[in-house]
Amino acid sequence: DSGVTQTPKHLITATGQRVTLRCSPRSGDLSVYWYQQSLDQGLQFLIQYYNGEERAKGNILERFSAQQFPDLHSELNLSSLELGDSALYFCASSGTGGATEAFFGQGTRLTVV
Amino acid sequence: SQKIEQNSEALNIQEGKTATLTCNYTNYSPAYLQWYRQDPGRGPVFLLLIRENEKEKRKERLKVTFDTTLKQSLFHITASQPADSATYLCALDGTGGYNKLIFGAGTRLAVHP
Numbered sequence: 001d002s003g004v005t006q007t008p009k010h011l012i013t014a015t016g017q018r019v020t021l022r023c024s025p026r027s028g029d030l031s032v033y034w035y036q037q038s039l040d041q042g043l044q045f046l047i048q049y050y051n052g053e054e055r056a057k058g059n060i061l062e063r064f065s066a067q068q069f070p071d072l073h074s075e076l077n078l079s080s081l082e083l084g085d086s087a088l089y090f091c092a093s094s095g096t097g098g099a100t101e102a103f104f105g106q107g108t109r110l111t112v113v
Numbered sequence: 114s115q116k117i118e119q120n121s122e123a124l125n126i127q128e129g130k131t132a133t134l135t136c137n138y139t140n141y142s143p144a145y146l147q148w149y150r151q152d153p154g155r156g157p158v159f160l161l162l163i164r165e166n167e168k169e170k171r172k173e174r175l176k177v178t179f180d181t182t183l184k185q186s187l188f189h190i191t192a193s194q195p196a197d198s199a200t201y202l203c204a205l206d207g208t209g210g211y212n213k214l215i216f217g218a219g220t221r222l223a224v225h226p
Contacts, residue, residue: 002156033214042218043157043202056213090156092214101147102204102214104156 003027006091006105014113018079021108025072025093031055032074033094033102034066038087049074081112115141117205117217125223126193134188134220136203145206146179146186150199151219157202161188193224 003026013019025032034046045058049068060066063081068074078085088109092102118137126132136146145164149157163170163179163186170177176189190197200219 002158004156035216043216045213045215048213058215088154092156094214101159101162102157103159106156107154109154 002103002105004091004093004103004105006089006108008108009106010109010111012111012113013081015081015083017081017112018077019081019110021076021078021089021091021110023074023076023091023093023105025074025091026103029093029095029103030072031094032068032072033092034060034074034076035090035092036087037090037107038084041087043090046076078110083112086110086112115139115205115215117141117203117215119201119203119217119220121218121220123221123223125225128194128224128226130193132190132193132197132222132224134201134203134222136186136188136217138184138205141184141205142181143205146177147204147206147214148175148177148186148188149202149204149216151202152199157216160201162206190222193222195224195226198222198224 005024030051033048035043046060048056066076088107090107092104094100094102116139147162148160151157161177174191178187200221202219204214204216
């Protein structure tokens with residue numbers, strides 16, 4: 001158990017809809033990352049938050065947004081969903097102060113039909 | 114832009130042999146490099162981290178090297194076992210305390226009895 005909790009584990013929704021994925025980081029970790037992994041593809045970095053502030057952005061679509069709350073949990077909002085958004089979405093957290101490993105959740109599998 | 118390359122072809126080896134995986138990067142000078150293991154449908158799990166001033170790092174049957182001149186890291190698994198079969202990802206780690214992690218596409222390793 002990595003200590004990172006993602007909910008829900010599975011999500012099936014229709015095109016055009018909006019969904020929210022939730023992530024609770026490991027206790028004490030201030031950094032949260034979101035990644036997208038499509039079928040047989042690598043992990044695509046979406047966005048990073050550190051202690052409530054956005055720190056780095058990857059190739060995140062404008063239809064996607066995220067935020068980190070004061071209690072450090074994070075949410076990834078996906079709107080106007082398209083079939084191509086079907087993927088595994090991973091959240092990871094890490095500590096502070098330089099080189100630290102990232103701990104990944106088990107992911108949310110999103111299926112857009 | 115930053116680019117990380119890992120061999121996209123699966124690596125098939127016999128049990129007991131040493132598996133060697135390669136990670137090359139361009140347009141980047143990472144302070145750290147990390148290796149993760151990912152099993153199908155699950156989140157990546159951290160294995161090893163090596164800093165730019167370290168040439169080699171070992172952990173049990175795992176060894177990582179880091180050549181900043183060649184912009185390359187090699188990941189070795191000695192005395193490989195079928196349980197080592199998985200996808201192995203390398204990730205580049207930035208500096209500044211906010212560890213933006215960018216992953217390579219990964220190399221799938223299959224260890225045959």
